[in-house]
Amino acid sequence: MARKLAVIGAGLMGSGIAQVAAQAGWDVVLRDVTDEALKRGTDGIKASYDKFVGKGKLAAEDAEAALARITPTTDLDAAADADIVVEAVFEKLEVKHEIFRALDKLVREDAVLASNTSAIPITKIAAATERPERVVGVHFFSPVPMMQLVELVRGYKTSDEALATAREFAESVGKTCIVVNRDVTGFVTTRLISALVVEATKLYESGVATAEDIDLACKLGFGHAMGPLATADLTGVDILLHATSNIYTESQDEKFAPPELMRRMVDAGDIGRKSGQGFYTY
Ligand SMILES: NC(=O)c1ccc[n+]([C@@H]2O[C@H](COP(=O)([O-])OP(=O)(O)OC[C@H]3O[C@@H](n4cnc5c(N)ncnc54)[C@H](O)[C@@H]3O)[C@@H](O)[C@H]2O)c1
Secondary structure, three states: OOOEEEEEOOOHHHHHHHHHHHHOOOEEEEEOOOHHHHHHHHHHHHHHHHHHHHOOOOOHHHHHHHHHOEEEEOOHHHHOOOOEEEEOOOOOHHHHHHHHHHHHHHOOOOOEEEEOOOOOOHHHHHOOOOOHHHEEEEEEOOOOOOOOEEEEEEOOOOOHHHHHHHHHHHHHOOOEEEEEOOOOOOOOHHHHHHHHHHHHHHHHHOOOOOHHHHHHHHHHHHOOOOOHHHHHHHHOHHHHHHHHHHHHHHHOOHHHOOOHHHHHHHHHOOOEHHHOEOOOEO
């Protein structure tokens, strides 16, 4: 029998996770709070499968079968018999707590509860449950069907068994995992990109080099696919400001202190590609 996955939140990340899991043969329940959100999520999945079919990377009948394995629902109870639940709702601890509290009462004792949070310590999320040893971070990257990495994150009480289940799930959908042994705010990936973007912004802000040259330095000097300032524009200067501020608040490590320019850009609405202006003009 196919294993069952429940994904909570049909936004950008939740729908991507549902998509790759269904394609890998998992039966997927995709839960969101409104029918509109579910429609947006499933329309996105269909469009993405169609693109893969168009490029000859997926057979049309496999796309159809994968889509049929996804059950969209607004009913959380549909997650009750899942082997693993992946939560991908807004990055707000209160919202995640409410969901984990409800899931803890609902799902099987042996089920693993995972969060796709980008930065919130898993220990804080797990505290809403009576099974913190079965709570783990599975941090996918956007766009999920394209990005190879999953950051597996241990909370303070996460068991080896729960971590192994999470790894098995991520690998079954074709991803490669790294393990974060202590759930410091920002884990490994958000800390690395925050430190790089903060330093790149300081170099730009103080006139040491142009945005173009800072990005070229990383591309040609280190083989990065994209420079840090272009990455900030793509991700959103606001998102990175939020991430680095949180890391700074928790760690008090000066290297994460957000530069004034990042704050001013956000105040002015120059948050990157989505606003048409960031470090570059779009
Ligand atoms: N966007 C990214 O690049 C990215 C990358 C990695 C991780 N993440 C993390 O993934 C999570 C989701 O991010 P996203 O970009 O997909 O967000 P999103 O805003 O696209 O989607 C969030 C979805 O959660 C739904 N939701 C809210 N409350 C809910 C509830 N109680 N039950 C079910 N659904 C509910 C919303 O209706 C929405 O559809 C966040 O924790 C985020 O930090 C995001």
